Amino acid sequence: MKWRLTGRFLLSVVLIVSLVVFFNILLIVGVFIVQSASGGAAFHGEETSAEAVTKRFQEQIVTSNQQVMITEKGKEELIKNKAWIQVLDADGKVIYGYRTPEGVKEKYTPLDIVQMYKYNEIDHYTTVYISEKKVNNEYYSYFMGFENPYIQRKVLSYDIRDLVKLFNVGSILILVIDGLIALFIGYLFSKRLTQPLILLIDGIKRLANKDYQMNFAPKGIYKDVFYNINYLSDELIANERERKKLDTMKEEWVGNISHDIKTPLASIQGYAEMMKDAEYQFSLEEMREYAEIIERKSLYLKEVIEDLNLSTRLKNNKLxxxxxxxxxxxxxxxxxxxxxxxxxxxxxxxxxxxxxxxxxxxxxxxxxxxxxxxxxxxxxxxxxxxxxxxxxxxxxxxxxxxxxxxxxxxxxxxxxxxxxxxxxxxxxxxxxxxxxxxxxxxxxxxxxxxxxxxxxxxxxxxxxxxxxxxxxx
Structure with missing residues (x-):
């Protein structure tokens, strides 16, 4: 039974730790999901995210005969990512475009560039990223638009002090929730552990008060204890029944032996009183007859006393x-x-x-x-x-x-x-x-x-x- 108790205790500890870890994992995943919804690139690797593709695409921008264009590989990559591109010179004028949708501008002011990058200026399905390319000491900016409704980009501004405060509050919240989970599991386990103990304690009290009529269902981690309590109850009932029977036998025996002793004592007393009385004149033969009766009765009493003494010594192993x-x-x-x-x-x-x-x-x-x-x-x-x-x-x-x-x-x-x-x-x-x-x-x-x-x-x-x-x- 002790191994079952130890096993249940260890199982409860493992369960508490597992639930706490599982909850923390869910919380972290939730944070990443929120971050993904807020930032748009939480689950993209460095090489495959839209922003990484935009930065890396400068390798596909080349010049030929003083004209800017993109390579065939770059065109395939744009088609693969359902993207388009616009290349701007230093004055913000579009000098090259590929797969450009209708309605986009051909010249951008600095404010337009900021608006294009920060907000969705094309439609709700297109997210635009901006990067630059240096060619022959000249800098070219380019827009890449990704027609993907699942790509979202939000501009996040924050105060580091707020983050520290949020981290502190979040840590405390996690510790509180973890503690509540541990307390809840511990409560369930302790309840299962203590309820049978309460029954056992009550049963022992009843046995101590000589109430032997009980029958517990031997189940759970204490089933061996319940079985032994039931067995002890049955044994005590049998012993109590036997004790009562023995007490009855003793009372009957005391009554019988008292009667058997009184009879010869009455004879001895009667004959002794007759022999003592001066009014009676007994012959020698009568005196001998009465003395023989007294002797026989006395020997009988002696045998009874010897039996009592011998029985007691045998019972107590003192012989x-x-x-x-x-x-x-x-x-x-x-x-x-x-x-x-x-x-x-x-x-x-x-x-x-x-x-x-x-x-x-x-x-x-x-x-x-x-x-x-x-x-x-x-x-x-x-x-x-x-x-x-x-x-x-x-x-x-x-x-x-x-x-x-x-x-x-x-x-x-x-x-x-x-x-x-x-x-x-x-x-x-x-x-x-x-x-x-x-x-x-x-x-x-x-x-x-x-x-x-x-x-x-x-x-x-x-x-x-x-x-x-x-x-x-």
Whole structure:
């Protein structure tokens, strides 16, 4: 774009200079035309003008036997120029003539000679010039009349001071007109340059005031800028829409997690108040039962708080990984066993498969355990008890860990947001309580290890989650 701006600027400068030069040329031509109309010989060369022909014609005047005449060449030249000639002696008497028209005088006084030269004394189509010829120490004057209506001769008298004054005034006038032309062209260019800038400034102000609804026509020298403004507007609209959706999700998440926290807190508070009240006499067995409930609720709250803390640290990249080389097969087997040993999930059908007994990976064992456990837990709480959950690991480069189920599947609109924070799917079961950050935590843990996580799902067919991690042989 900067080259287009520079090119337009240079073009405007060249245009201004060209117009000024063109105007000056027209002015000079006009002056010559006026001079031609006034003087009659402005555009004739020195050799071809009527006055030059008259002066040069003395070469064609000769004497023979004391008589003045013209040569044959001179006669041809007179015929060619449609001219006539009269030769006068010192007393003004015509002693020779050729092609002389009727009505001209045969003798001229000095006043007649002046009148003949200064004014059109013959007719309006003939212009007369005068010159002289010296022959044998005698001077002869001669008139040459040119029958040409386009030849005009005016006698010009002037005062040099008037010419200087005229020149000064003319110079100032030319400078003023040239300046006006330059200002006019500059105005047109600046108008074309500033109008789009005004639109751009207005658009930027609207963006600053969070008015993103704009669509400029990308044209002219600023078309790239208009295109980028439109693109920025679309992006800001999308971001604003996304922000509002995220704010809604946060509000729903805060409401859900507040409810999930209040429930165990209410149980803890209720049992603690009962145990504290002196009116109640509890047996040792009842006290242990209430203490177990309080412990279970407290552990649940602890897990929620840990999820919040871990999610925040992962999001802000403030979590230091404690990596060490482990056998990922052993870790996955222990996760499956621990899940089945939980009384809540003892009746679930969870399978474990592996391609090799030993597959070494350099990972943070606690974080990977948390990620895989979250994925298995997600498959459990979103499906009924008859669903088969399969956990597998395949040795390759890189290593692939899969968590698959044959359950309900995930809707497309949910699938696109499954790893978003604060997001809980629309088909969450009764068992799904807690922070709602499990899938987001799993996703961030895998990314923190430099791996990738992908989800494929179809409604009614189940869900498959693949984790890709680099292997260490």
């Amino acid at each position: 230091t990984l404690n990596k060490k080389r482990i056998n990922i097969v052993t870790l996955l087997r222990n996760i499956v066993i621990d899940t089945l040993n939980d009384a809540s999930y003892a009746n679930r059908n969870i399978e474990f498969q592996f391609s090799d007994d030993i597959i070494k990976l350099d990972v943070d064992e606690l974080l990977v355990r948390r990620a895989i456990s979250n994925l298995i837990y997600n498959a459990i709480v979103h499906n009924d008890e008859a669903v088969v959950i399969k956990v597998s690991v395949e040795k390759s480069q890189p290593t692939v860990i899969r968590v698959e189920d044959t359950g309900k599947g995930i809707k497309k609109e949910d699938l696109e947001r499954i790893f978003d924070r604060y997001y809980r799917g629309t088909n969450t079961g009764e068992l799904h309580k807690g922070s709602g950050l499990g899938m987001a935590i799993a996703h961030d843990i895998i990314l923190a290890h430099g791996g990738e996580i992908h989800v494929n799902s179809r409604i009614g067919e189940g869900t498959k989650i693949e984790i890709v991690l680099d292997s260490l042989v």
